[in-house]
Amino acid sequence: MPANYIQGFPPLDWTEQKSLLLGTMVKDDHPDGLQKLRARQFRNRLTHVFLVCGLFGAALVSVCSGAVAVTPGQIASILGERLGIALPWTYEYQHELVVISLRLPRIILGILVGGTLALSGAALQGLFRNPLADPALVGVSSGAALGAVGFIVLGGSVAGLLPEVFGPFYLPTAAFAGGLLIAVLVYRIGVVDGRTQVATMLLAGIAFNAICSALIGMFVFNSDDQQLRDLTFWTMGSLSRNTWGMLLPVFPLLLLPCVVIPLLSRSLNAYVLGESEAGHLGYNVEQLKMLTIVFTSLAIGAAVAVSGIIAFVGLVVPHLARLLLGSDHRQVLPCSLLLGAILILLADVISRTMVVPAELPIGVVTSCIGGPFFLWLLINKRMLRGI
Numbered sequence: 001m002p003a004n005y006i007q008g009f010p011p012l013d014w015t016e017q018k019s020l021l022l023g024t025m026v027k028d029d030h031p032d033g034l035q036k037l038r039a040r041q042f043r044n045r046l047t048h049v050f051l052v053c054g055l056f057g058a059a060l061v062s063v064c065s066g067a068v069a070v071t072p073g074q075i076a077s078i079l080g081e082r083l084g085i086a087l088p089w090t091y092e093y094q095h096e097l098v099v100i101s102l103r104l105p106r107i108i109l110g111i112l113v114g115g116t117l118a119l120s121g122a123a124l125q126g127l128f129r130n131p132l133a134d135p136a137l138v139g140v141s142s143g144a145a146l147g148a149v150g151f152i153v154l155g156g157s158v159a160g161l162l163p164e165v166f167g168p169f170y171l172p173t174a175a176f177a178g179g180l181l182i183a184v185l186v187y188r189i190g191v192v193d194g195r196t197q198v199a200t201m202l203l204a205g206i207a208f209n210a211i212c213s214a215l216i217g218m219f220v221f222n223s224d225d226q227q228l229r230d231l232t233f234w235t236m237g238s239l240s241r242n243t244w245g246m247l248l249p250v251f252p253l254l255l256l257p258c259v260v261i262p263l264l265s266r267s268l269n270a271y272v273l274g275e276s277e278a279g280h281l282g283y284n285v286e287q288l289k290m291l292t293i294v295f296t297s298l299a300i301g302a303a304v305a306v307s308g309i310i311a312f313v314g315l316v317v318p319h320l321a322r323l324l325l326g327s328d329h330r331q332v333l334p335c336s337l338l339l340g341a342i343l344i345l346l347a348d349v350i351s352r353t354m355v356v357p358a359e360l361p362i363g364v365v366t367s368c369i370g371g372p373f374f375l376w377l378l379i380n381k382r383m384l385r386g387i
Contacts, residue, residue, distance in 0.1 A: 051338040058345040063103045105247045111341040112254040116299035118340025121314025126268040134315040135300040138205040140179040142212035144304035147178020153219045172305040179301030196289040236361030237310035257299035265329035312370020
């Protein structure tokens with residue numbers, strides 16, 4: 001294996017290694033080194049601008065598409081009226097109800113869920129130094145699924161003892177509590193003598209995945225027909241049941257990781273080169289491990305709590321980001337955030353329009369995309385050298 005090959009990531013030239021170590025773009029010894037670096041910076045900026053425009057385009061397509069078609073002009077008039085601006089496009093009350101009450105919260109949630117899942121996947125791949133790591137690896141997704149499935153099957157008797165006003169929040173709260181419990185257990189098992197053992201956490205996550213899957217199977221076996229339909233739809237992921245009332249409580253839980261995780265990019269760059277190397281460069285490795293696990297678990301638990309399990313986003317999107325921009329986490333993390341949001345919005349459009357008036361679970365669409373990509377990762381020799 002070449003000396004400049006980082007485990008699980010594409011080979012780097014010396015300039016890129018120095019850039020990752022120092023956290024800055026540096027000039028190499030080649031006469032054209034500065035020009036190459038400037039071209040790379042320009043390409044990276046252009047890619048991010050393109051992705052931001054793509055996100056706005058995907059949001060516009062999402063708000064226009066569905067069983068009730070709405071034109072961009074009607075959307076502008078609906079939003080303009082809310083701001084006190086009169087625009088010439090006419091619309092009906094049905095259009096306003098669909099846009100404001102249904103599609104806007106769904107789009108915002110899709111952006112946050114897709115962005116946090118992809119961002120968490122990129123951070124975990126850097127932390128585990130494994131290109132096949134994804135948010136489900138640490139067991140949080142399975143824990144959240146177990147919490148939701150348990151509430152669907154057993155929560156009827158418990159919900160009757162609680163205030164009805166909080167009824168819509170019982171299921172997401174149970175899912176978030178399940179994911180949080182597994183995250184705490186995995187983290188506690190992974191801490192040995194005050195040091196976080198990443199390999200131990202990985203194995204603990206695999207073990208809890210198996211345990212949660214077995215318990216989910218027991219709940220499914222004991223569920224009735226209606227519960228079974230709810231379980232099947234929820235475990236495949238969907239954005240259909242979300243309103244402003246459901247979005248607001250989880251909004252800060254999803255937004256906070258989007259702000260904090262990109263701040264860890266330089267530390268992850270150093271950590272990918274080796275734990276001892278990162279420590280010698282002055283980075284607090286234990287703090288990096290703790291912050292990465294805490295905020296990725298928070299993001300995954302909150303996302304699964306409101307949308308169910310959406311597969312392959314955390315695995316596929318970080319690889320697409322690295323194909324576009326290389327292995328530098330300063331570029332990969334924000335790129336993954338944007339790509340994940342775009343992917344979920346487009347997948348949601350497909351799920352809403354493919355079998356109108358019914359709706360496919362969004363997890364089916366992302367699995368159709370992620371499955372072939374996962375096979376490509378296994379077949380590609382360049383990736384296999386790092387596994």
